[in-house]
Amino acid sequence: MDADIIVIGASPAGVMAARNASARGCKVILLDKKEAAGVPPHPANTFFKGMFDRTGEEVDQSYVIRNLRGAYIIAPSGRNVLFEGDAYFLDRKKFDEFYIKQTQDAGADVRFGIEVLNVLRSEEGFLLSTSDGKVRCRLVIVSDGINSRISGLLGLKPIKYPDDIAWSMEAEIEAEGIGEPDYFEYYVGNHAPGWKSTYSPCGGNRATLGMYVRRHGMDVSDFFDAWLERFKRVKGLDEVKVISRSTGGDPIAAIPGDIVADGVMIVGGSAAQSGIGYAMHAGQMCGDVAADAIEKGDTSKGLLSEYRKRWNEVYRKEYYLGRFALETLRKMSDMEINEIMKVFEGEDLKVLRGSPFNQALQISKMMLKNNPSSILSYRAIFRNR
Numbered sequence: 001m002d003a004d005i006i007v008i009g010a011s012p013a014g015v016m017a018a019r020n021a022s023a024r025g026c027k028v029i030l031l032d033k034k035e036a037a038g039v040p041p042h043p044a045n046t047f048f049k050g051m052f053d054r055t056g057e058e059v060d061q062s063y064v065i066r067n068l069r070g071a072y073i074i075a076p077s078g079r080n081v082l083f084e085g086d087a088y089f090l091d092r093k094k095f096d097e098f099y100i101k102q103t104q105d106a107g108a109d110v111r112f113g114i115e116v117l118n119v120l121r122s123e124e125g126f127l128l129s130t131s132d133g134k135v136r137c138r139l140v141i142v143s144d145g146i147n148s149r150i151s152g153l154l155g156l157k158p159i160k161y162p163d164d165i166a167w168s169m170e171a172e173i174e175a176e177g178i179g180e181p182d183y184f185e186y187y188v189g190n191h192a193p194g195w196k197s198t199y200s201p202c203g204g205n206r207a208t209l210g211m212y213v214r215r216h217g218m219d220v221s222d223f224f225d226a227w228l229e230r231f232k233r234v235k236g237l238d239e240v241k242v243i244s245r246s247t248g249g250d251p252i253a254a255i256p257g258d259i260v261a262d263g264v265m266i267v268g269g270s271a272a273q274s275g276i277g278y279a280m281h282a283g284q285m286c287g288d289v290a291a292d293a294i295e296k297g298d299t300s301k302g303l304l305s306e307y308r309k310r311w312n313e314v315y316r317k318e319y320y321l322g323r324f325a326l327e328t329l330r331k332m333s334d335m336e337i338n339e340i341m342k343v344f345e346g347e348d349l350k351v352l353r354g355s356p357f358n359q360a361l362q363i364s365k366m367m368l369k370n371n372p373s374s375i376l377s378y379r380a381i382f383r384n385r
């Protein structure tokens, strides 16, 4: 055996899994086909402290480009709600390098520029063919991103609703003072069916614009172009320079499917665990359970399912509630979204804490107080489209 565990893909989740398993004394190899950490940088480069706190890690200012104060959610009418809370715009290359260093310090052998081409089960574990030769291990952690080819090779379907991946385009833009505001802006409505368009200021004259769409194919460039024009109108800008564009998929409403098999664990975007902080937390759970399995000499599905169990306890309800909310949003007309926004406008949304049941109760109270007829907008969930 070359390693106890091989992690395929240095995604935020994969890196955490490798770090935690190495810290527990396992021999870990982390392989990624990228030429180096964060090269090219992944377009996911923002998060909220509240989400990142779930990992138990401290945000390190060495990889923060800009500290923000929260986000506005903006309806088609322009009505909006403000979510206050610490948020960050990241230098994604520095962020990746920071956690790769932790992983190496914990003892993992991190190798970039190596693509895993095939994974075969052997008597004692797995034989991986890579662009740099063959390696053997007892347990494989798959973290190769949203279009997980390796999961397919292993016969697993780690995403329950792959049709609900939000296909995305993000662009770095430049215009006078565009990076100055202290809040992200997320626009919902039929211009971005199924999810949102975004404006993320990152200081000075720089920002990013994003478009995330569900159920309209993988190419969302037409939606993005329309958003860019609308953004210019809303902000009164004649000229916005687009510096670069990137594309990808965000499994925000896609829900984890088969993420454990004998000797195999799947984590991060490949397991529909969307969001940097949430994916890192899942990676930690995965790495801890993998280390238990190696210590006990038992890499069976039965033992590895502890990872699924831990994830379910923390996130299952939250992910299903999120999917329900996004499905309702996807089916609503712009007018219905405007009605819903009246419910939340001006409210202190910090009260939306606790169990999903408690949150639903708080929302019902706000509805009755601010706009009782908005309840009719929820008819949308019964629409069959």
Ligand SMILES: Cc1cc2nc3c(=O)[nH]c(=O)nc-3n(C[C@H](O)[C@H](O)[C@H](O)COP(=O)(O)OP(=O)(O)OC[C@H]3O[C@@H](n4cnc5c(N)ncnc54)[C@H](O)[C@@H]3O)c2cc1C
Binding pocket: 008, 009, 010, 011, 012, 013, 031, 032, 033, 034, 042, 043, 044, 045, 046, 047, 114, 115, 116, 117, 143, 144, 145, 146, 149, 150, 168, 169, 170, 246, 247, 248, 249, 250, 251, 267, 268, 269, 270, 273, 274, 275, 276, 277, 279
């Ligand atoms: C445009 C866009 C913007 C987003 N913005 C945000 C954001 O601001 N904040 C947020 O929290 N979430 C954001 N998300 C969601 C985000 O995608 C996820 O939360 C997470 O960062 C994605 O990581 P991942 O697990 O999909 O894997 P990735 O980060 O894609 O990592 C997979 C890795 O596997 C490697 N790999 C793949 N195949 C192989 C192979 N065969 N052999 C070796 N290596 C391989 C790849 O090189 C890659 O490094 C965004 C998503 C998109 C598409």
